[in-house]
Amino acid sequence: MNPVNRVTRISRPLSSALVLAALLATAACGGNSEAASGGSSSRVTLTIGDQAKNLQTLFNTSGALKGTSYNVKWAEFEGAAPLFQAVQAGAADTSYAADLPTLQALAGGVPVKAVGALHNDGTHTGIVVRDDSSVRSVKDLKGKKVVVSSAKGSIAEYLLAHVLQQAGLSYDDVKVQYLLPTDAQAAFTSGKVEAWATFGVYKAVAEQQGGRLLVNGADGRVSGYGFIGASEKALADKGKKAAIADYLRRLDTALAWSQKHPDDYAKAIQQNNGASAEVAKKLVSQANGDLLPVGPQVIDAVQKVGDTMHGIGVLTPNPTVADHVDTSLIKE
Known part of the structure; x- marks a missing residue:
């Protein structure tokens, strides 16, 4: 089983310099996953970005991350903005965010590619x-x-x-x-x-x-799409890119598990996230379904979101979604 560490959550947006300093400090305080396990220094460590323990709870409960050939660290945040700051600072290899936060990060120059799409009914x-x-x-x-x-x-x-x-x-x-x-x-x-x-x-x-x-957000009021992103630096590293591809396969497995075990998943959310039984069940009913390739349908839907927000001055510049995807890791 791979060793897992957590990077301490940042509670407020900070400047890039402060984010980098804070994250490096907390990572040092948390210890090195390779050293803790006695593993080889050549073993790849993948730092997975998460929000409100959503992915970590899913993986821990489903067991889908057991037996990886790489180490895993968790970088936990309460919102997408500080998560993308961590990606930009090199303190997280992957991101997990809805469509507009991803577009906002791209508009701000965060070097990230959308490598997988998630979809839900918008009711969350x-x-x-x-x-x-x-x-x-x-x-x-x-x-x-x-x-x-x-x-x-x-x-x-x-x-x-x-x-x-x-x-x-x-x-x-x-x-x-x-x-x-x-x-x-x-x-x-x-x-x-x-x-x-x-x-x-x-x-x-x-x-x-x-x-x-x-x-x-139901009935098309939001697109329902979100993205798993990967930093361009991580994708350029052969070992990390292979780890990200494996992580995506395991995420698909974990999502399938959650569909088949809604009660177990709800109990885990209740225990790990401090939610009540009622809230946990609601979250499960509104959760993402499948992991999808970032294909034309996804790109077109998210581009419309970008166009709308650019039109009211919230998103500037307006990124071209198709220019910020890597379709090599997930196929139909």
């Missing part, structure tokens, strides 16, 4: 309002402050922009504030935030703790 993303709010429809958001998690260019922001557009409103009709999910959750729970555009476990917990779902 939503705009939640406090139960006592007067907001009953998207049109009622006009003039309101809406908190978006986590940083500029998140999947939650695309949902907000898209549903405002569908309601005949402009993005300037609301006052957007960006907060990382844990900060936003505290503000929402305390009543300081009336409307919150969020995703995943944060959305599920908000609904459980007095929130009312205004709208979710």
Whole structure:
């Protein structure tokens, strides 16, 4: 079984220099996985980027990472923005994020390629309002402050922009504030935030703790696509590229396991992520299904997301998705 270490989570976006320093320091504090196992110094170490322990919980419960020929380290973050900063700093080899955060990273010059696509029904993303709010429809958001998690260019922001557009409103009709999910959750729970555009476990917990779902990402309100990315530096390394290809195969196995064992997966989320039984079951029902190649259908759908966000000034420049994919690792 491969040894696994974790890079300490970063709770707020930092400058690239600070990110690099912090990550190198925490990696040193965490120890070296090769040294801890007594393994060969020539053994490849793959540092897998994750958000809110989503992938780590899936892999640990399914056992799909057992027996790798490479070491694994986990780089855990609560949002996509600090995760991509880690990729840029060389402190993570892979990324795990929805479509718009990936586009935002590409627009910012992060040297990452989309190597696999994930898909879900969009219901994991939503705009939640406090139960006592007067907001009953998207049109009622006009003039309101809406908190978006986590940083500029998140999947939650695309949902907000898209549903405002569908309601005949402009993005300037609301006052957007960006907060990382844990900060936003505290503000929402305390009543300081009336409307919150969020995703995943944060959305599920908000609904459980007095929130009312205004709208979710189903029915095409979000693309439903996310990406596993790999840094260009890792892809240029023969050993790491082989490890990434193997990691992707194992992720496909883990996803298949989760479909067949929803109750076991929910229990693991409850235990490892601190979620209630109700929230854990909801997360499983909204989870990603298959791991897909980054083909034309995926590229076209995500490019439309980029075009929409570029049109309202959130995404600049607008990356050409097809220029930032590596289709050699996953085939149909």
